[in-house]
Every structure is written in C-alpha cells, then in structure tokens.
Amino acid sequence: xxxxxxxxxxxxxxxxxxxxxxxxxxxxxxxxxxxxxxxxxxxxxxxxxxxxxxxxxxxxxxxxxxxxxxxxxxxxxxxxxxxxxxxxxxxxxxxxxxxxxxxxxxxxxxxxxxxxxxxxxxxxxxxxxxxxxx
Numbered sequence: 109x110x111x112x113x114x115x116x117x118x119x120x121x122x123x124x125x126x127x128x129x130x131x132x133x134x135x136x137x138x139x140x141x142x143x144x145x146x147x148x149x150x151x152x153x154x155x156x157x158x159x160x161x162x163x164x165x166x167x168x169x170x171x172x173x174x175x176x177x178x179x180x181x182x183x184x185x186x187x188x189x190x191x192x193x194x195x196x197x198x199x200x201x202x203x204x205x206x207x208x209x210x211x212x213x214x215x216x217x218x219x220x221x222x223x224x225x226x227x228x229x230x231x232x233x234x235x236x237x238x239x240x241x242x
Contacts, residue, residue: 125206128213132224137236140199140226144168148197149190151180153211154230158203163240165233168201176200176211181218194219205229 119127135143144150150168152159153176164170169190171179178186182193190196198220202208208225215223226233234240 125209128209131216132209132212134205134209134224134227135199136227137233137238140201140233141238143197143199148199150199150201151176152201152230153208154201154203158230162230162234163242165201165230166239166241173202173207173211177214177218180215180220182220195222196220198223200225201233202229204231 140148140150144167150165152165152168152170153173154162155172159170169179169188171188175186178184179188180191180198181187182191182196184191198212198215200208200211200215200223202211202225205226205228208229212223212225228235
C-alpha cells in the first residue's frame with residue numbers, strides 16, 4: 109500500500125547503499141592511509157567490542173556511530189576539537205564498509221562535503237597490512 113501522491117516507494121538496504129555510494133568518492137585502504145598522512149581525519153565508528161577485539165588504527169578519531177554528527181559538526185556545541193571546518197576531509201571507517209557509507213552521507217548532509225568512507229572498512233585496512241594498534 110502506497111502513501112499519497114509524490115511519495116517514493118520504499119527501497120531495500122542494498123539499493124539504498126548503491127544510491128548513497130554513487131555520491132561518494134569511496135577510497136581503498138592504502139588511499140586512506142595516504143589521505144591521513146596528508147591531513148585527512150580518519151574516524152572509526154565501530155563499537156567498543158570490535159575495537160577491543162581487533163585493535164585500532166593509530167591516529168584515528170574514535171566516535172561511536174550514535175555520536176558522529178554531534179562530534180563532527182564544525183558548528184556544533186559538542187564537536188570534537190578535530191572538527192575544524194566543513195572543508196575537512198573525513199574518512200569514515202566501520203567494520204566492513206557498510207554503515208560507514210550511510211554515516212558519510214549524513215556528514216555530507218551536515219556540510220562536510222569531502223566526507224567519504226573506506227571500502228571494506230577496518231577489516232580491509234587490516235588485511236592490507238596497514239598499521240593497527242592494540
């Protein structure tokens with residue numbers, strides 16, 4: 109049953125992810141590493157159990173997903189000190205690269221126009237042999 113005229117039909121998560129990713133310049137692990145060295149902010153949104161189990165990316169800002177927008181909004185009263193500008197390059201990292209796409213879109217909607225995410229997430233970073241700390 110559809111709503112009123114002009115309402116869009118619901119989409120499944122796979123289609124939603126495809127649509128969201130069309131607007132992102134998603135990057136691979138080695139590109140993310142280079143971007144961080146050039147000043148991009150890596151933001152790890154994995155929950156604590158995954159971080160405890162698998163480790164951390166050195167230098168990444170850890171922000172739980174439910175706090176992301178408040179911590180990264182450069183105009184927000186609860187922003188992290190790293191949230192300096194809407195021009196900040198932000199690379200969102202989740203465990204496998206799914207939730208991070210939706211999170212990057214949300215940051216773009218806040219005006220962080222250079223926000224993107226890591227293809228394959230933390231697991232791809234680790235598999236690429238990039239630095240991980242415990």
